[in-house]
Amino acid sequence: xALRVAVDFGTSSTCIAVSVNGRVPEVVAIDGRPVMSxxxxxxxxxxxxxxxxxxxxxxxxxxxxxxxxxxxxxxxxLLLGNSVxxxxxxxxxxxxxxxxxxxxxxxxxMTVANCGDGKSQGVRDSSATVAGSRPxxxx
Numbered sequence: 001x002a003l004r005v006a007v008d009f010g011t012s013s014t015c016i017a018v019s020v021n022g023r024v025p026e027v028v029a030i031d032g033r034p035v036m037s038x039x040x041x042x043x044x045x046x047x048x049x050x051x052x053x054x055x056x057x058x059x060x061x062x063x064x065x066x067x068x069x070x071x072x073x074x075x076x077x078l079l080l081g082n083s084v085x086x087x088x089x090x091x092x093x094x095x096x097x098x099x100x101x102x103x104x105x106x107x108x109x110m111t112v113a114n115c116g117d118g119k120s121q122g123v124r125d126s127s128a129t130v131a132g133s134r135p136x137x138x139x
Contacts, residue, residue, distance in 0.1 A: 001020060001021060002021050002022060003018065003019070004019045004025070005017075005018050006018075006019070006025060007095060009038065009070060009091070009095060009098075010035075010038060011068050011071055012037065012038055012067065012068055013035040013036065013037060013038055014037075014038045014051075014094055014095075014098050015034065015035045015036070016028040016030065016036070016098050030051065030098075031051065031052045036050070036051040036052070036098060037050075037051045037052060037054065037055055037067075038050075038067075038068065038069055038070060038094050039051065039054040039055055039058070039065065039066065039067045039068070039069070040054050040065075040066050040069050040080075040090045040093055040094065041053070041055075041057040041058055041065045041080070042080035042081060042083050042085055043057065044081070044083075046083065048085070048089070048090065048093040050093050050094050050096075050097040051094075051097060055067075061081055063081045064080045064081035066078055066080060066090065069087070069090045069091060069094065070091075072087055072090075073087055073091065075087055078090060
């Protein structure tokens, strides 16, 4: 069985689609929605919450919330509350959450959309970390 997972890491939303054996890709529902918020929240213990949970946690301390991490991808670090977090770690958290949402096996090829400019390297590096030894394509 050939399985491909495509992740579109967007400025405000991230979308995941899965294709099995070359069939037409289907969008994976996340928290009952076709897209997941790309937002990130850093808890005081360093835990990074992503998506809807990040948005919920933002009510506790908005200074620890980044609603659009892709807009910050040119920066090496983010200040979330009183914590300094590497932007690559933030991107990695979003992609890891997206990657864990599918429960299919065998281990798929992961495809990540390029940002289309100099920002792509940070997404590539973070994606490669999430993908591990799996094949990874960029478009």
